[in-house]
Amino acid sequence: xxxxxxVEFDVPQSAWRRRxxxxxxxxxxxxxxxxxxxxxNQLMYFRRADPTRCLAPDVAFRRNMAGDPSTPWExxxxxxxxxxxxLVSSEDPPxxxxxxxxxxxxxxxxxxxxxxxxDEPTVPIRLWDHISxxxxxxxxxxxxxxxxxxxxxxxxxxxxxxxxLVLGLAYDEAGESPAP
Numbered sequence: 001x002x003x004x005x006x007v008e009f010d011v012p013q014s015a016w017r018r019r020x021x022x023x024x025x026x027x028x029x030x031x032x033x034x035x036x037x038x039x040x041n042q043l044m045y046f047r048r049a050d051p052t053r054c055l056a057p058d059v060a061f062r063r064n065m066a067g068d069p070s071t072p073w074e075x076x077x078x079x080x081x082x083x084x085x086x087l088v089s090s091e092d093p094p095x096x097x098x099x100x101x102x103x104x105x106x107x108x109x110x111x112x113x114x115x116x117x118x119d120e121p122t123v124p125i126r127l128w129d130h131i132s133x134x135x136x137x138x139x140x141x142x143x144x145x146x147x148x149x150x151x152x153x154x155x156x157x158x159x160x161x162x163x164x165l166v167l168g169l170a171y172d173e174a175g176e177s178p179a180p
Contacts, residue, residue, distance in 0.1 A: 013093070016118070017092050020160075023166050027169050027179060032151070034066065036061055036065065036066075037062045037081075038059070039057075040059055042056065043056050043073070044056065045072055045073065045074050045075065046108035055104050060073070060083065062082050079109070080108050080110050081108075082110075082111050082150040083110070083151075084105060084112075084113050084114070085115075086114070087167065090119045105128075105135065106130065106134065111129070112150065113128045115127075118164070118165045124165070127145065127155070154169065156170040
């Protein structure tokens with residue numbers, strides 16, 4: 001059964017979110033090179049028979065997989081993204097309920113979910129790993145809590161001169177040596 005499904009959708013969002021998403025996607029693409037499938041705010045379908053079950057991560061990527069950016073991400077064809085990133089800001093409409101969002105990511109088979117909330121002063125970066133069929137949140141005080149196995153880099157908070165606080169990548173856990 002084939003469905004005509006949209007590739008993208010239009011949801012009101014802040015300039016910060018659009019720019020932070022582009023900043024992060026460019027860093028991931030630069031780091032992984034052309035052999036990675038990197039998508040920005042694109043619908044991802046994970047149930048072939050039900051096109052209403054979808055997600056739109058701010059940034060998602062899968063290593064060793066090139067693809068046509070004009071086609072929807074169908075996880076039964078390409079596999080699930082290795083990593084999906086959600087960017088949260090008080091300037092944007094509220095995201096899906098966190099439990100519903102994690103259920104969808106689990107059903108999609110995403111291996112790691114990263115959530116960056118620029119308005120959260122104590123733990124702006126939260127990470128979950130897909131382990132034995134469920135998501136387990138990492139302990140934020142663990143030394144390797146922000147390490148991304150797929151990128152072999154650390155997630156970090158960076159203060160971009162034009163965008164403000166953004167999710168970035170670094171070679172060290174403290175974020176003092178940012179990845180280009």
